[in-house]
Amino acid sequence: MKRSLIITINLLIMGFILIFIVRYAGIKVNESNKSSIVSFEKMTMTTNQIIANYLENEQHLCDIWANYINRSAEGGTPMTAEEAISFIRKAKTSPQIEGHLIFFDDKNTEGLSTTAKVSAPDDYTVSYKNVNIFENIENVSPTNDVVNLTRAYTNPTNGVQSIAFLDHVTVLDSKSGKQKQGLLMRVVPLSSLEQKLVFLKGEYENVEISLVDKEGNYVVHGKSFKNSNFFEYYKS
Numbered sequence: 001m002k003r004s005l006i007i008t009i010n011l012l013i014m015g016f017i018l019i020f021i022v023r024y025a026g027i028k029v030n031e032s033n034k035s036s037i038v039s040f041e042k043m044t045m046t047t048n049q050i051i052a053n054y055l056e057n058e059q060h061l062c063d064i065w066a067n068y069i070n071r072s073a074e075g076g077t078p079m080t081a082e083e084a085i086s087f088i089r090k091a092k093t094s095p096q097i098e099g100h101l102i103f104f105d106d107k108n109t110e111g112l113s114t115t116a117k118v119s120a121p122d123d124y125t126v127s128y129k130n131v132n133i134f135e136n137i138e139n140v141s142p143t144n145d146v147v148n149l150t151r152a153y154t155n156p157t158n159g160v161q162s163i164a165f166l167d168h169v170t171v172l173d174s175k176s177g178k179q180k181q182g183l184l185m186r187v188v189p190l191s192s193l194e195q196k197l198v199f200l201k202g203e204y205e206n207v208e209i210s211l212v213d214k215e216g217n218y219v220v221h222g223k224s225f226k227n228s229n230f231f232e233y234y235k236s
Contacts (some may be wrong), residue, residue: 043204047197051211054196059147059165062186065091065099066167073170073179080174081112081182085124088184089114096192098157100126100185101169109134111182118158126157133164140166140183151219152190161190163219190220 068091069084079087081101088099092114102111113126128134133150140148148166155162164185173180200207208222216231227233 047209050196054193055147055149058186058188062165062167062184065186066169066184069169069171069184078170078172078179080172082174084169084171085112085114096189098155098187100164100187101182102126102128102185103180103182105180113157115157128156131156140168149219151217152221155187162187163190163193164188193220
């Protein structure tokens with residue numbers, strides 16, 4: 001009788017201990033999950049701020065170029081396209097950054113680049129005839145507090161995946177002697193943006209980053225997003 005009672009009491013104690021361990025483990029798992037969620041949210045907010053600051057800074061530098069070129073036009077002696085590109089070539093501090101000045105009155109959407117073509121070292125012309133990134137070109141804002149950004153595309157001068165920051169400029173047509181409107185592009189390799197996210201290596205190295213505009217069109221396209229538009233992807 002005593003032996004049975006002792007066994008029963010021991011079983012109850014072991015049962016209570018087991019229940020306590022299971023509940024304690026469950027609490028710790030929930031705490032760990034909540035901590036992971038909070039950590040992921042902080043990482044997301046940090047990434048958002050880093051990208052926003054980077055985009056605003058690059059747009060600001062593009063606006064500085066455009067403002068300098070436009071001030072010469074307002075002063076009565078506008079730069080020619082060649083002079084504008086020469087100025088940008090001297091102003092840019094990184095060899096990876098390119099400046100493109102293109103004109104839409106040209107049927108091939110051609111212009112000039114600060115960097116020569118890889119295939120022709122003496123050729124500084126650039127054509128966007130086969131690069132379809134100007135669907136919303138009429139929405140490019142002339143103000144200095146808006147980021148005017150293209151989606152990722154292949155830079156026609158060197159074949160590198162890039163994004164471009166945009167602003168309008170007025171230059172002098174050296175042939176006709178008349179002023180004409182051009183689109184100034186600060187062309188930045190996509191790898192430059194990716195370098196800003198090196199802190200994701202390690203715990204978050206498998207996280208995919210996508211940037212979309214307000215219409216849902218991808219600026220930077222994550223590998224897992226199958227549709228051509230984020231809203232379409234979300235619906236599907």
